[in-house]
Amino acid sequence: MLFYFSATGNSKRTAEIIAERTGDRLVSVSGALASGAFSYDASGDERIGFVIPTYFYNPPKAVLRFVENLEIEGAGGKYAYVVLTLGTRTGTAGRSLAKALAEKGVDVVAQFCVRTQYTYIPSLEIPGDDELNTILDEADADSEKIAAQVEAFEKGDFNRFAGTVAAAVSPSMKAAYDKASATSNFTLSGTCDGCGLCAKVCPDGIIGICEGRPVWNSDSCTLCLACLHRCPRAAIDLGESTVGKRRYVNPRTGMPDGPI
Helix, strand or coil, X not given: CEEECCCCCHHHHHHHHHHHHHCCCEEEHHHHHHXXXXXXXXXXXXXXXXXXXXXXXXXXXXXXXXXXXXXXXXXXXXXXXXXXXXXXXCCCHHHHHHHHHHCCCCCEEEEEEXXXXXXXXXXXXXXXXXXXXXXXXXXXXXXXHHHHHHHCCCCEECCCCCCCCHHHHHHXXXXXXXXXXXXXXEEECCCCCCCCXXXXXXXXXXEEEECCEEEECCCECCCCCHHHHHCCCCCEEEXXXXXXXXXXXXXXXXXXXXXX
């Protein structure tokens, strides 16, 4: 059983590569949150995996919310692992997720990482196609290596991007994450045509459509930026910092009009 959380397709792509090799069933965390599916039976599974992105050195809030509600049978003694996708550093995200999973009877024995395209565009620009393809080629290659390790039930910490001061920096990064995830930071341009896709892809389920325009019905969110990147009109921004910047979805995986 392989759970994944993905807003723009990076973690989904890695999860698919692993599952193709291991034959493990895939479970979308966003889809589970949308449907309220929190109970699982892992008795017939050899492995329990989580593939998630790293936000500000921490697991996404939606992932922790899912794990808090998770009920999983037959997890005892199973090979459990975490794969972190990242653009810069993972910090203590893997450690935090492993701690949360341990409370649910899932003991993580291996941690991996995949550096891929960074999606927090307030901090940077999405590169051109040539550079992007190089990044994605390397991410796919790393995912293939991890798939082989997972298939072989390798144990250990294989995360080479945690950062040397992860434990010291993570609390301040968590505070920055909380501040950045205020929904008051989102702005909407006149190009919005009220299609409602942003509401469909939001893993928090907090975007509604009022008089043909999206509204955020909570003070904060997971900050996955699915609404921003996947808006077909590029109508959603984070203040002025993302205006005119290229949006991104991983071109190597399917992107349904809903949680992925």
